Amino acid sequence: MNRPELDYYAVLDVPRSATKQQITLAYRRLAIRLCPHRDKKDAQDFVPLAQEGRLSHLSPMAETKQWAYVNMAFDVLGNDLHRAIYDRYGEAGLFEGVMLPNGYFPPYQYHGNHMKVYESVFGSYSPYANVIDAITNPPSLFTSKYLGVGVRSKDANTEKIIQLSLEEVRSGCVKLMHVWRQEIVDAKESRLEKRKHTLKLTIAPGTTAGTRFCFKEEGDRYPATIPGDIIFIAADKPHPEFERRNLHDLVYRYDIDLSQALTGFIFFISTLDKRQLKIVITDVVQPGYRKVIPLEGLPKCRNLDAVTAIKEANKEVGQFGDLIIEFNYIFPTYLTPTMKSMTREFFREFHKLEMELQEEEAKNML
Template structure:
């Protein structure tokens, strides 16, 4: 008989339409190519075989031809001519089947001809799961509307506190619904955004195992922070949400956020630092010592008079520019001049003399 469609779906030869549908759903969820990015070619081949088996066995006419004459006759479209009449019940049964197919023939002049029209595997998948996921029984919920953050065990969790679900979104070209992305804030220190870093994020989500049952998979995702990335940068891990019947799992998206820094503030590609100096230092000069975000010691000499609100710009000591390797923004030092709260008569006199304020 060639290919054993019953064995492919793991059903017996008397399987009902409901049996076939259940078997197909279980296997299709395991072997759909979208769920097997690592061994996609193997999954595609198995998914097509599963779909073909369901296509044949769920169609009464195709199944009857396959049961009587096998895969070769089904696909070639050439049905053997009827055998001479016999008194046996088997022969009588054959005559009934032949009569049935003669009435469905494509070419009236050739009663042994049958046209085999295989259905597209994705069309079958969309039909089986789509009808249920639109509200029918067994379609499976979306499993959570968003990402809540880390649980006490350090695992990333969905809005329901247990998984990475998502809400159904637009349909893909395959006919499956794509679940809306699950976004979560990824706090980063200014040092991490300056130098770049790698963060390991643990997630917990529902997946199908080889038997078609749900199980919880704990996985570590490595997020590589590039030097110079800004707040709002998104890092996407495709289809790392829950696996559910009839949908494409949600993408898991981490959104960079910037933690406050004790000394520096970011302004685009620039770094800004506020420095308070005394009136004397503003008039006579001072050396500013700063530790950069990558741990270097930076010395900034002040030789000119510093007026209140003045700003000194140090080129190329700001944040790295992520799209321009080797380039950085500026470091801007803003000064606040602290005036003395009071002066003695002697100090006033001295200042008048030094600053030329003679009467």
């Protein structure tokens, strides 16, 4: 962003405590003066009404720039989620994206179609269609029917599950999501066509299952309704070696035999980021025994104020979960009589030595 941050409330000339109706009313009054498609002949009939929306706070700028800023300001403040992000994080957070408790909010980008914003409020390409009713009795922006000012209902949201590998969760990634949606190809005839649309999805390191990524109003484009949101919900893809536990811990299971359980052993684990961990077990591996390797789990993804890229996200993630190693005992399925006899003899000698060791320790304690 190569300009100073805009104060959207100042652009619309409303206080920060303004209600949604007050913001919509302010936009309508400014639009009467600034809409480039206004008819000067009609404008003469609306001079007193138009003058209510005083423009002294924007007058130093060219009228085209005023019109652009007014529409951008309303596109943000007229949307509850965009307004909440702007109020808390400013334009920087709005344009860079933020990690929220219920999921990642992708970077906002103004579409640049000022008349799209205008028509969403007035329901007409004419800047004076039903304007008196709109000013004197402003309706709710979203409703289920036309109310004489062309206010449109919003389509239902579309939710899609996105499977993430643990490698993607470990390092973070950017995924291009291709969706098919209805788009208007002939506005006059209201002709629709299904077209492929690409959405950029930024996965922060440590993203947890159930995280929701919301793309506002990216659904089907129907003439009479506002597009619904497209929401991607993160889910863990099954992994052949690891399993996620407690959000950020990893579980690895290793098979051992009785000899290893009693005498110890060494083995290696290939991590999600392609390293080799050497694991040395010197303890007797009893039932329920676990080996915990600190900080070898998944990143602990916190609510970052601004996640601009995977590189920046990695700088903020300073903590990791643990790697928990659990052991499965593998017993032989068959022993010959000779093998059974050898095993009995071994454990007889083993228990004899164990008793002698305990007696020796008891004497040393006296």
